[in-house]
Amino acid sequence: MRTVLITGASSGIGAACALELAKDKNYRLLLCARRVERLEELKSKIKDLNPACEVHSFKLDVRNADEVETTLSNLPQEWKNIDVLINNAGLSQGLDPIQTGDIGDWDRMIDTNVKGLLYVTRFVVPMMEDSKQAHIINIGSIAGKEVYPNGNVYCATKHAVDALNKAMRIDLLAKGIKVTAINPGMVETEFSEVRFHGDSNRAKSVYEGVTPLSGQDIAEIIVFALNRPAHVNINDLLVMPTVQATGTIVNRSNSK
Ligand SMILES: NC(=O)C1=CN([C@@H]2O[C@H](COP(=O)(O)OP(=O)(O)OC[C@H]3O[C@@H](n4cnc5c(N)ncnc54)[C@H](OP(=O)(O)O)[C@@H]3O)[C@@H](O)[C@H]2O)C=CC1
Numbered sequence: 001m002r003t004v005l006i007t008g009a010s011s012g013i014g015a016a017c018a019l020e021l022a023k024d025k026n027y028r029l030l031l032c033a034r035r036v037e038r039l040e041e042l043k044s045k046i047k048d049l050n051p052a053c054e055v056h057s058f059k060l061d062v063r064n065a066d067e068v069e070t071t072l073s074n075l076p077q078e079w080k081n082i083d084v085l086i087n088n089a090g091l092s093q094g095l096d097p098i099q100t101g102d103i104g105d106w107d108r109m110i111d112t113n114v115k116g117l118l119y120v121t122r123f124v125v126p127m128m129e130d131s132k133q134a135h136i137i138n139i140g141s142i143a144g145k146e147v148y149p150n151g152n153v154y155c156a157t158k159h160a161v162d163a164l165n166k167a168m169r170i171d172l173l174a175k176g177i178k179v180t181a182i183n184p185g186m187v188e189t190e191f192s193e194v195r196f197h198g199d200s201n202r203a204k205s206v207y208e209g210v211t212p213l214s215g216q217d218i219a220e221i222i223v224f225a226l227n228r229p230a231h232v233n234i235n236d237l238l239v240m241p242t243v244q245a246t247g248t249i250v251n252r253s254n255s256k
């Protein structure tokens with residue numbers, strides 16, 4: 001049995017991972033995010049799907065290092081050993097050129113996508129000491145492999161995730177902790193709604209005329225990566241919908 005901690009489990013890819021892992025009797029789930037009411041709804045979906053799946057959920061804002069340390073160290077005793085960390089919490093805010101970008105948006109992206117991922121990893125790795133199957137999955141992005149117009153700071157944060165993913169693989173090698181980056185292209189979640197500060201029409205237009213990836217598509221790939229034999233690690237995977245060639249080149253006339 002492996003205990004999996006998923007950050008940002010209240011929506012999108014994180015919630016889909018929880019539901020996918022709940023189908024597999026080898027996993028028990030630690031779910032966190034800021035919106036606890038969403039986590040409660042997710043827990044009841046998991047109960048319907050697999051009543052035997054053990055779930056513990058809690059509120060966590062990954063941007064606050066003290067909160068991350070205190071909350072993780074105060075987990076109930078039976079949840080203190082972690083095997084798998086899915087560093088998923090993240091967001092994009094704004095899509096503006098650098099000279100007019102909103103500094104609050106920049107801070108939120110850097111604090112969540114880079115510093116939050118670091119804080120959680122810093123305090124979870126010591127909780128993996130007893131694990132024989134320790135694995136960290138970092139959710140990067142196509143935006144961590146290339147830069148697209150007006151993506152500036154979001155792209156920079158995901159390039160940082162790409163670097164940290166490689167750095168973790170080096171630093172954690174002697175501990176036998178697997179480290180995998182999953183880098184999605186366009187996935188239809190709340191991502192665009194958050195990027196455009198709740199402008200749902202603009203968010204919808206991102207997915208017009210295309211079949212994007214779903215959270216479930218990414219979750220299935222993560223479960224595949226987690227279930228490889230002990231000697232096999234998927235280091236880095238870039239996953240795009242068939243209609244997407246780069247961060248911004250998308251065929252909207254030939255949706256599959
Ligand atoms: N959708 C896409 O096209 C792509 C997404 N990604 C990445 O996938 C990851 C998941 O995003 P996605 O599912 O699409 O988007 P969603 O907006 O649907 O989900 C984002 C999740 O992150 C959580 N989160 C955000 N800020 C914080 C915080 N400060 N502390 C804790 N949790 C936080 C949210 O929970 P809450 O608000 O409740 O705290 C939510 O559960 C992100 O890292 C994103 O960058 C990568 C490439 C493409």
Ligand SMILES: CC(=O)[C@H](N)C(=O)O
Nearest residue numbers: 142143185186187247
């Ligand atoms: C370009 C993408 O596919 C990604 N969702 C992003 O907006 O960075």
